[in-house]
Amino acid sequence: MTRGLFISFEGIDGAGKSSHVQALAEAFRAQGRAVTLTREPGGTPLAEKLRALALNEPMDALTEALVMFAARRDHLLQVIEPALARGDVVLCDRFTDATFAYQGGGRGFDWSVLSQLERWVQATHHAALREPDLTLLFELDPAIAAQRLAGARVPDKFESQPVEFFTRVAAGYGRRAAADPARFGRIDGDQPRDAVWQDVLRCVRERGWLS
Ligand SMILES: Nc1ncnc2c1ncn2[C@@H]1O[C@H](COP(=O)(O)OP(=O)(O)O)[C@@H](O)[C@H]1O
Numbered sequence: 001m002t003r004g005l006f007i008s009f010e011g012i013d014g015a016g017k018s019s020h021v022q023a024l025a026e027a028f029r030a031q032g033r034a035v036t037l038t039r040e041p042g043g044t045p046l047a048e049k050l051r052a053l054a055l056n057e058p059m060d061a062l063t064e065a066l067v068m069f070a071a072r073r074d075h076l077l078q079v080i081e082p083a084l085a086r087g088d089v090v091l092c093d094r095f096t097d098a099t100f101a102y103q104g105g106g107r108g109f110d111w112s113v114l115s116q117l118e119r120w121v122q123a124t125h126h127a128a129l130r131e132p133d134l135t136l137l138f139e140l141d142p143a144i145a146a147q148r149l150a151g152a153r154v155p156d157k158f159e160s161q162p163v164e165f166f167t168r169v170a171a172g173y174g175r176r177a178a179a180d181p182a183r184f185g186r187i188d189g190d191q192p193r194d195a196v197w198q199d200v201l202r203c204v205r206e207r208g209w210l211s
């Protein structure tokens with residue numbers, strides 16, 4: 001049976017990841033793979049309710065981290081683990097690196113507490129610590145990301161944060177990538193869309209997952 005694959009997409013808001021999630025799903029389907037396309041926070045009815053709270057209601061950093069991990073636990077058990085067990089390619093728009101980047105880096109919440117929560121939440125019957133096989137990290141100067149987002153959509157609680165917040169978020173992502181470089185494919189988001197897409201394809205192809 002085909003082994004499941006778990007790929008997450010990360011980056012500060014406005015880094016340009018969204019259109020590539022759908023395109024990568026189509027590339028895998030074109031080669032005969034079943035794809036589960038999902039997102040965090042969210043991906044189940046319960047986790048989508050938690051998403052609406054997390055993205056709209058003011059709350060302290062620990063509450064925010066707990067809501068993110070509660071949503072993640074439900075999503076992992078209901079959607080991600082069953083899909084991986086079927087042999088699907090799971091493409092997830094954000095996963096735990098976002099909690100380290102936003103709640104850890106952005107909000108300044110304790111990194112070691114997040115590591116403990118990660119170990120608790122991501123232990124399942126299938127894996128001692130479920131993590132993506134590959135994380136595509138879209139990197140872009142926060143000032144350029146803010147320019148791209150201006151006028152593009154109504155900002156949520158995170159998107160309306162100042163540029164300095166996203167500088168800290170980006171540093172949080174950098175810290176996660178430095179701790180586990182083999183898991184990360186770092187993509188330069190400051191390129192035309194097609195060049196970014198070619199870099200996405202290269203990261204997946206060099207692992208032998210797409211021809
Ligand atoms: N390579 C690119 N160059 C210029 N603008 C881009 C590029 N990729 C995306 N955009 C635009 O930037 C904005 C944010 O992109 P989006 O994919 O929604 O970012 P994210 O999902 O990372 O928050 C959108 O208006 C999008 O059309």
Ligand SMILES: Cc1cn([C@H]2C[C@H](O)[C@@H](COP(=O)(O)OP(=O)(O)O)O2)c(=O)[nH]c1=O
Nearest residue numbers: 013040041068094095098099102103158159
């Ligand atoms: C998964 C996750 C997301 N977030 C934030 C990052 C984003 O600002 C927001 C939702 O992500 P996203 O779906 O990328 O937003 P959009 O639909 O506007 O592109 O939630 C956290 O703060 N912590 C987390 O653990």
